[in-house]
Amino acid sequence: xxxxxxxxxxxxxxxxxxxxxxxxxxxxxxxxxxxxxxxxxxxxxxxxxxxxxxxxxxxxxxxxxxxxxxxxxxxxxxxxxxxxxxxxxxxxxxxxxxxxxxxxxxxxxxxxxxxxxxxxxxxxxxxxxxxxxxxxxxxxxxxxxxxxxxxxxxxxxxxxxxxxxxxxxxxxxxxxxxxxxxxxxxxxxxxxxxxxxxxxxxxxxxxxxxxxxxxxxxxxxxxxxxxxxxxxxxxxxxxxxxxxxxxxxxxxxxxxxxxxxxxxxxxxxxxxxxxxxxxxxxxxxxxxxxxxxxxxxxxxxxxxxxxxxxxxxxxxxxxxxxxxxxxxxxxxxxxxxxx
Ligand code: KG4
Ligand code: ZN
Numbered sequence: 001x002x003x004x005x006x007x008x009x010x011x012x013x014x015x016x017x018x019x020x021x022x023x024x025x026x027x028x029x030x031x032x033x034x035x036x037x038x039x040x041x042x043x044x045x046x047x048x049x050x051x052x053x054x055x056x057x058x059x060x061x062x063x064x065x066x067x068x069x070x071x072x073x074x075x076x077x078x079x080x081x082x083x084x085x086x087x088x089x090x091x092x093x094x095x096x097x098x099x100x101x102x103x104x105x106x107x108x109x110x111x112x113x114x115x116x117x118x119x120x121x122x123x124x125x126x127x128x129x130x131x132x133x134x135x136x137x138x139x140x141x142x143x144x145x146x147x148x149x150x151x152x153x154x155x156x157x158x159x160x161x162x163x164x165x166x167x168x169x170x171x172x173x174x175x176x177x178x179x180x181x182x183x184x185x186x187x188x189x190x191x192x193x194x195x196x197x198x199x200x201x202x203x204x205x206x207x208x209x210x211x212x213x214x215x216x217x218x219x220x221x222x223x224x225x226x227x228x229x230x231x232x233x234x235x236x237x238x239x240x241x242x243x244x245x246x247x248x249x250x251x252x253x254x255x256x257x258x259x260x261x262x263x264x265x266x267x268x269x270x271x272x273x274x275x276x277x278x279x280x281x282x283x284x285x286x287x288x289x290x291x292x293x294x295x296x297x298x299x300x301x302x303x304x305x306x307x308x309x310x311x312x313x314x315x316x317x318x319x320x321x322x323x324x325x326x327x328x329x330x331x332x333x334x335x336x337x338x339x
Contacts, residue, residue: 003321004068006059006076006098007314010091011083011111012142013042015054016310019066019073020318025123026066028304028311031058040182041172048086055094062310070102075326077317080108081337082143088333096329105326107317110339113156114312115139115274116148118305121315125302135299136268138259138287141275142168142183145212145255147262150272153319156339159266160210160258167251168277170214174221174247178236188244189280195245197282200224202250210262217250252286260290272299279306 002022009016013036018028031054036042063070078095081088099106116137120130131150139146145167147160165173168185175184180191203220205213225243228235236243263271273287284300291298305311 001072003074003318004072005107005314005317005321006062006073007109007310007312007317008055008059008076008078008091008095009111009308009310009313010051010055010087011079011081012087012308013047013050014308015051015058016308017055017059017062018310018314019062019068020121020311020314023120023122023315023318025121025311025314026068027062028309029058029062029065030309037181040176042084044084044086047084048090051087051090055090059094073102073104075099075105075107075317075321077107077109077313077320079111079114079313080327080331081111081334083111083333083335085333085335088335092331092333100329105321106329107320107325108327108331109313109316109320110337112139112141112144112146113339114316115141116150116156116272117153117316117319118274118301118312119272119299120153120319121305121311125304127300127302131270131272131297131299134268135270135272136259136263136266137272137274138255139275140167140255140273140277140283142166142172142277144275145214147210147258149266149268154323154325158339159262160212162212162214163207164213164215165218167212167214167255168275170217170251171248171277173218177222177225178240178243185277185280188248189282191241191244192248192282195241195243197245197249199239199242200246202247204250204254210258212254212258214251214254217254221247248280248282252280252283255283256286256290259287260294263294263296269294269296270299271296274301274306276307279303
């Protein structure tokens with residue numbers, strides 16, 4: 001009958017539950033939280049309250065959609081961290097109660113490793129075969145930007161990371177300066193389709209090794225807007241699409257420049273993309289062109305598995321289940337969690 005894992009994700013502002021049987025995804029239900037939009041960012045206390053309201057109905061729908069009863073579940077995997085502590089607590093407390101009641105194991109999962117593990121999900125929307133080991137993953141999300149060498153399902157090494165803002169933060173903070181709603185990344189993506197990516201240029205960091213930096217770009221974007229708005233108050237409104245396209249191109253150039261170097265230094269030519277920013281249409285196109293130029297074998301996740309979801313927690317939990325990596329019930333969530 002296979003191994004059935006229920007996955008729970010509650011690290012930020014999406015409450016999600018998914019059911020997987022072996023590698024085959026049976027359901028992946030996500031409840032977003034509209035409440036943050038008017039504040040222009042995630043408000044932690046409101047996020048935990050919304051998780052509390054959502055978690056039971058979301059788990060219930062995931063099980064119904066999967067056609068799985070609670071007695072068929074072999075283990076529950078949940079996000080232990082990194083993330084907002086109050087949000088993580090809702091998922092971990094739910095998991096503790098649920099597994100204790102059913103007498104089944106619980107499995108802690110690192111949210112960032114889980115983003116990478118989406119490449120092992122089997123479903124109608126999953127592209128062909130999963131990568132083989134080792135592969136190099138560009139993990140770009142709202143909170144993290146990392147280059148990771150993935151040696152097996154459990155062994156991953158971060159060879160480059162951002163020293164300040166994440167790529168998603170750069171999208172969101174600059175989008176806010178353009179007057180776009182939170183999270184700004186998808187709005188920049190949409191606007192940029194109508195704009196000229198070569199119209200404006202911004203500072204690019206000059207960092208050694210594979211580390212990233214995006215705070216300089218944000219400052220350069222801010223100053224450029226401020227100087228131009230002084231001359232022409234309608235500057236942003238009149239140039240929004242070109243600004244979005246040029247900003248997006250700069251972020252993508254920065255991301256791909258280090259990825260190219262990391263691939264040539266490590267000799268790894270299987271390249272994967274993961275995390276919320278990997279939903280960006282221009283990034284997906286640009287990495288495709290880069291792959292053709294460099295003869296990479298490229299793995300791009302389906303859009304549904306790019307931003308936060310519990311399918312990624314369930315698939316990671318499945319591989320941990322096979323190794324018997326279970327957690328005791330005194331394990332606490334971690335706002336910062338390393339691997
Ligand atoms: O992985 P994720 O859902 O949450 C974190 O773990 O951080 O990533 C969210 C980030 C946000 O910064 C959001 O603006 C960005 O992903 N994002 C995008 C797009 N869709 C989501 N950025 C650029 N283009 C998109 N289409
Ligand atoms: Zn995430």
